[in-house]
Amino acid sequence: MKLGIVFGGVSYEHEISIVSAIAMKDVIHTQLVYIFLDQNRDFYLIPTDIIKSKLFSSGEYKKCEKLTLEKGAFFTQKAFLSKSKKIEADLLLNMMHGGDGEDGVIASLLEFNNIKYIGPRKEACSVSFNKFLTKGYASSVNIKTIDYKYFTKNDEVKIDNFPVIIKPVRLGSSIGVSIVKSEKELSYALDVAFEFDDAILVEPFISGIKEYNLAGCKIDGDFEFSIIEEPQKADFLDFDKKYLDFARTSTALKADISDELATKIKDSFKSIYNTLFDGALIRCDFFVKDNEVYLNEINPVPGSMANYLFSDFDGVIKKLSNNLPNTRNIVINYEYVNKIQASKGK
Amino acid sequence: MKLGIVFGGVSYEHEISIVSAIAMKDVIHTQLVYIFLDQNRDFYLIPTDIIKSKLFSSGEYKKCEKLTLEKGAFFTQKAFLSKSKKIEADLLLNMMHGGDGEDGVIASLLEFNNIKYIGPRKEACSVSFNKFLTKGYASSVNIKTIDYKYFTKNDEVKIDNFPVIIKPVRLGSSIGVSIVKSEKELSYALDVAFEFDDAILVEPFISGIKEYNLAGCKIDGDFEFSIIEEPQKADFLDFDKKYLDFARTSTALKADISDELATKIKDSFKSIYNTLFDGALIRCDFFVKDNEVYLNEINPVPGSMANYLFSDFDGVIKKLSNNLPNTRNIVINYEYVNKIQASKGK
Numbered sequence: 001m002k003l004g005i006v007f008g009g010v011s012y013e014h015e016i017s018i019v020s021a022i023a024m025k026d027v028i029h030t031q032l033v034y035i036f037l038d039q040n041r042d043f044y045l046i047p048t049d050i051i052k053s054k055l056f057s058s059g060e061y062k063k064c065e066k067l068t069l070e071k072g073a074f075f076t077q078k079a080f081l082s083k084s085k086k087i088e089a090d091l092l093l094n095m096m097h098g099g100d101g102e103d104g105v106i107a108s109l110l111e112f113n114n115i116k117y118i119g120p121r122k123e124a125c126s127v128s129f130n131k132f133l134t135k136g137y138a139s140s141v142n143i144k145t146i147d148y149k150y151f152t153k154n155d156e157v158k159i160d161n162f163p164v165i166i167k168p169v170r171l172g173s174s175i176g177v178s179i180v181k182s183e184k185e186l187s188y189a190l191d192v193a194f195e196f197d198d199a200i201l202v203e204p205f206i207s208g209i210k211e212y213n214l215a216g217c218k219i220d221g222d223f224e225f226s227i228i229e230e231p232q233k234a235d236f237l238d239f240d241k242k243y244l245d246f247a248r249t250s251t252a253l254k255a256d257i258s259d260e261l262a263t264k265i266k267d268s269f270k271s272i273y274n275t276l277f278d279g280a281l282i283r284c285d286f287f288v289k290d291n292e293v294y295l296n297e298i299n300p301v302p303g304s305m306a307n308y309l310f311s312d313f314d315g316v317i318k319k320l321s322n323n324l325p326n327t328r329n330i331v332i333n334y335e336y337v338n339k340i341q342a343s344k345g346k
Numbered sequence: 347m348k349l350g351i352v353f354g355g356v357s358y359e360h361e362i363s364i365v366s367a368i369a370m371k372d373v374i375h376t377q378l379v380y381i382f383l384d385q386n387r388d389f390y391l392i393p394t395d396i397i398k399s400k401l402f403s404s405g406e407y408k409k410c411e412k413l414t415l416e417k418g419a420f421f422t423q424k425a426f427l428s429k430s431k432k433i434e435a436d437l438l439l440n441m442m443h444g445g446d447g448e449d450g451v452i453a454s455l456l457e458f459n460n461i462k463y464i465g466p467r468k469e470a471c472s473v474s475f476n477k478f479l480t481k482g483y484a485s486s487v488n489i490k491t492i493d494y495k496y497f498t499k500n501d502e503v504k505i506d507n508f509p510v511i512i513k514p515v516r517l518g519s520s521i522g523v524s525i526v527k528s529e530k531e532l533s534y535a536l537d538v539a540f541e542f543d544d545a546i547l548v549e550p551f552i553s554g555i556k557e558y559n560l561a562g563c564k565i566d567g568d569f570e571f572s573i574i575e576e577p578q579k580a581d582f583l584d585f586d587k588k589y590l591d592f593a594r595t596s597t598a599l600k601a602d603i604s605d606e607l608a609t610k611i612k613d614s615f616k617s618i619y620n621t622l623f624d625g626a627l628i629r630c631d632f633f634v635k636d637n638e639v640y641l642n643e644i645n646p647v648p649g650s651m652a653n654y655l656f657s658d659f660d661g662v663i664k665k666l667s668n669n670l671p672n673t674r675n676i677v678i679n680y681e682y683v684n685k686i687q688a689s690k691g692k
C-alpha cells in the first residue's frame with residue numbers, strides 16, 4: 001500500500017500538523033508519500049527521507065516539487081519540455097488539523113476530484129470543527145454536553161456565575177480559550193476569543209472534572225476502539241503543551257475505570273460516530289461527572305492520529321483503508337429538460 | 347458589476363439548477379457570465395446570449411470553452427500557442443442546488459481559491475443539506491421543528507402511528523420522499539428513501555398544515571426580507587411540479603396572515619440565519635400549527651434564488667454583493683517549530 005499524507009494547510013494548527021505528519025513515519029509501516037499544503041495554498045511533494053520540521057520553518061520546502069490537484073490524483077507541474085507526472089498513491093490520509101483539514105475544505109477538494117482518503121467527510125467536519133454545531137449534533141444523537149451559552153459578536157455577554165471557560169466556536173488546540181474566574185477578567189477574555197471567531201461558547205468551568213479520551217473508527221459495520229486514556233492535564237492544556245502532544249508515538253496508559261463506565265464511554269462514541277464519521281479515525285474527548293458521560297469535543301483528525309492509544313495502530317489504518325465509504329453514483333440524463341422541451345413542441 | 351453564475355454540478359438537482367440559472371437573465375440587471383459544471387466535473391464558459399436548457403441536454407455545451415478553477419478566478423485552458431485567459435468577474439453567485447452546490451463542495455473550492463461569492467458557506471451547507479443536522483441546529487437556536495425519528499441503514503424501523511412522511515436525510519426537491527399511509531406501504535417507501543441515502547427521517551404527516559416561505563439575507567447587520575408567501579401545494583410538491591417552480595420569475599402573492607404571525611416567522615428566520623448563513627440569500631420554509639412556527643427546511647440556494655418573493659430582487663443581490671463575509675487572515679510564522687528547535691539546540 002502506498003499512502004499519501006496530506007498535511008500543513010492554512011490554519012492556526014499548521015505547525016502541529018507538520019509534527020503530527022512526521023510522527024507517522026514511525027507508526028505506519030508502509031510506503032509514505034508526503035504532500036504539503038503551504039500557507040499560500042500551494043501543494044508540494046516532500047521526499048520522505050528528508051522530511052523534518054525545519055524544512056518548513058526555513059522555507060526550504062519550496063525547493064521541492066510543486067503539485068497540482070487534478071481529477072483522480074496530484075500531479076507534478078508541466079515544465080518546459082517535460083510532461084506532468086501523476087503521484088501514485090492508493091489513498092490519502094488527511095492529517096491537516098484545524099482549518100483546511102478539519103473544516104471540510106480538503107474533504108471537498110478530494111471528493112470533487114474523486115480521490116480516496118481517510119479522514120472526516122464534509123458534514124463530519126462541520127459538526128466537529130464548530131463547537132456550537134457539536135452541541136446541537138450531540139443532543140440530536142442523545143449525548144450530553146456541558147451546559148453552554150452561545151454569543152455572537154455584538155451580543156451583550158452577561159454571566160452570573162464564575163468561573164467559566166470561554167471558547168471561540170471554531171478553533172481547536174485551545175487557541176483563544178480562556179478560563180475566566182471573575183467579572184473583571186471577562187472583557188479581556190472576550191476580546192481574545194472574538195479575535196479568533198465571530199461566535200463563542202461560554203461554559204461553566206468545572207475544576208477537577210474527570211476527562212477521558214477514546215479513539216476509534218468503524219470497519220465493516222463494527223467499531224475498532226483504542227484504549228481509553230485519562231489524559232494528563234493542567235487546568236487545561238495550552239498550545240505549547242498540546243504541541244508536544246502532537247508528536248506522541250509512545251503507547252499511552254489505560255485509564256483505571258470500571259467496565260461499566262468504559263462501556264458507557266464506548267457507547268457514547270458509537271452514537272457520535274453514527275454514519276457521519278464513516279471513513280475517519282477520530283478521537284472523542286469526554287468528561288465524566290457523577291458517573292454521567294459528557295462529550296467535550298470531537299477530533300476528526302486527532303493529533304498524530306491518536307496512534308499512541310492503539311496497540312496495533314498500523315493494523316487499524318490498513319483495515320480502515322479498505323473500508324472507506326463509497327460516493328454515490330449520480331446519473332444525469334436530462335429527463336426533465338427533455339420532457340419540458342417535448343411539451344413545448346421544440 | 348460583472349456577476350459570474352456557477353450552475354449545474356453533480357447532483358440530483360442538476361437540471362433544475364440549469365433552469366434556475368437561466369431565469370437569472372430576466373431578474374438580475376447586470377453583466378452575467380455563466381459558468382457550468384457538467385456531470386464529469388468539468389467547468390465550461392457558456393455565452394450568455396446562447397444559453398438555453400437544450401444546450402445542456404443535447405451535449406452541445408461541450409463545444410464551449412473549458413475552464414479551470416485556479417487561485418482567484420476561473421481561467422480558460424492553455425491551448426497550443428495561446429495563453430490561458432482569466433474570466434473577469436467581480437464575484438460569483440452559487441446557483442447549484444443539491445450536491446456540489448448546497449453540500450459545501452463549491453463553497454470549499456471557492457474559499458480555497460480565494461474567490462468572492464454569494465452563497466452558503468461550508469457549515470451553512472452542512473446544517474441545511476442534511477435534514478438531521480437541520481433538526482439539531484434548529485433546536486440549538488431555539489426553533490421548533492416537527493417531531494422526528496432518525497434511522498440509518500440496517501436499523502429496524504418501527505412506526506406506531508400513520509400517516510408518516512419518510513425522507514432521505516440529504517436530498518432536496520422531494521426526491522426519495524414518500525407519504526406512507528399504512529404499514530403495508532412502509533417497506534417500499536423505505537427502499538426508495540434508502541436508495542438515495544444511508545440515513546432517513548420519519549415525521550408524522552400532518553395533513554393540511556399551513557406552510558409559509560420567507561427569503562432574505564443579512565446586509566450590514568440588518569435583515570433584508572422578501573414577502574412571506576403561502577406556497578400553493580398538493581399533498582406535497584413532487585419533482586415535476588417543483589421543477590417548473592425553479593423557473594419562476596413572476597412576483598408571488600403575499601400570504602394573508604396577521605402581523606403578529608409575520609413577526610414570529612421573521613424572528614425565526616433571524617435565529618436560523620444567525621451568523622452561519624452570512625453571505626447567502628436563503629429561503630426558509632416554515633410550518634404553522636396552533637399559531638406556533640416550525641422550521642420545515644432551509645434552502646441555502648433557493649430555486650431561482652426566490653427572486654419572485656422580492657419586490658426589488660436585483661437591488662438585494664447588488665447590496666448583498668457588497669456585504670460578503672471576510673475570510674480571516676491566518677499568519678503562519680513557525681514560532682513553535684522554531685522554539686522546539688532552539689530548545690533542542692539544533
